[in-house]
Amino acid sequence: MKHTQQPNIAIIGTGFAGLAMAIRLKQAGLDSFTLYEQAGEVGGTWRDNSYPGASCDVPSHLYSFSFEPNPRWTRHFALQAEILDYLNHCTDKYGLRPHIRFNSPVRSARFDEDASEWVLTLGGGEEVRAHLVISGCGSLSRPSIPAIPGLADFQGKLFHSARWEHGHDLAGKTVAVIGTGASAIQLVPRIAPCVKQLHLFQRTPPWVLPKEDRLLGPRERKLYAALPSMQWLHRQAIYWKYEGRLPLFISRLPIARIFERRALRWLERSIPDPGLRAKLTPNYAMGCKRVLLSDDYYPALLRPNVELVTEPIQTVTRDGLLTADGKTRPVDTLILATGFQAAEAVSPFPIQGRGGLRLEEVWRTSAEAYLGTTVAGMPNFFFLVGPNTLLGHSSVVFMIESQVQYVLDCIHTMKRGGFETLEVRKSAQERFNQRLGERLGRTVWSTGGCASWYKTRTGKNTTLWPGSTMEFRWRTRQLEPGDYHLEK
């Protein structure tokens, strides 16, 4: 490898994935990397999703880097601002800021075969070259705008939950929220008390369990600061509790019914009106869509100024929403809590690999990678949080750290052997995905009787890992050279 000792590395994005990669590269003595960030600050999804009530539904002591425990978490489930602070803290502590080019969106990437380098085109048209590219763009970064007729003609205020308009005061407004997923159930209880009227448009009721959040008081925080081993034990306890839930998703054990009954009891206790309760009762298996955690969502629906609308939306008019029953609800503000384009086969930007191969074409029907990280025809290109690396049961930060370790091992292998390029074999990728598909076919995500963002329109799950996080860690601990073309 020409750049053997210090390969020039481009990392795209500064969310959990990009920052973890940069920190571990630095720790490994690989200093010649640049992070390209489209925005003016770090944080990825935790910068973009700043809607009222935004918080994590995985406990903070697990939803953080293993190498950077944070004894200062103030809640079991941290709010968005605290997670963003944590990411800024990591950026500063590990000296990453000088490596970051802010306001530098990567518009395209092209592999220059003669030079064995990637050419990245940035927002302003500038071209930069890198020997290795690591994408940390994530899959929950592109808001999904629903194709509802008339949406473009709406004359009131319209925005997506992931692009919250903080300058727009909701006090006294009549507001519509479309969607009842993880984002909606967090923001609805927060905005309901200040708006005049809230119409919440539900297409499919989610399964909701109590969140049971709690404050982590000064004594607990002092304990973790003084005795890091106690914090480590706490993290382990959370990790194994969540890992233990995997069978609920991958095998239809009767134990899943226990959780469904618990959720139905919670619904019954929270919603006395049988009519409203019926509207909120899911008709698919729990876990098929993401299981939501909330203590205040159902109570918010009991407020006199909140209406749950289950009639399908027919059109958005200039000043409201018309439902299939012919009723129009005038609104001032329309909030789309309609999620992200996660499963559909989209590459984060146009990527052209070996022989002019275009990733958009390869992924046109569905996104596939090897261990969610490498793609045949795309030498020296790595995806963090790539296809089938998200989870229904635990912390994606654990998966990110596994992938980062894998990428480091790929780089070390190239350095040791003086290899110029590393590219996964098509056969290895196909074998991997064939097996993945068989395993996914048996999970609740496939058999539970629902549509979800986990799957493409044709029903293929391109987002979730169907095994334990331990299995993923084991399989990404080191590169299997036989699965790769390594060229000098």
Ligand code: NAP
């Ligand atoms: P989501 O789970 O995909 O929910 C989107 C909602 O919009 C669904 O209720 C969906 O209904 C509805 N919807 C979409 N298109 C519609 C249309 N044309 N008409 C009517 N309704 C429509 O999106 P999200 O709530 O933003 O969450 C996405 C993911 O982000 C989560 O699953 C989670 O992984 C992550 N997230 C995490 C947290 C956290 O606490 N860590 C917080 C927020 C988000 P259907 O169900 O019928 O499709």
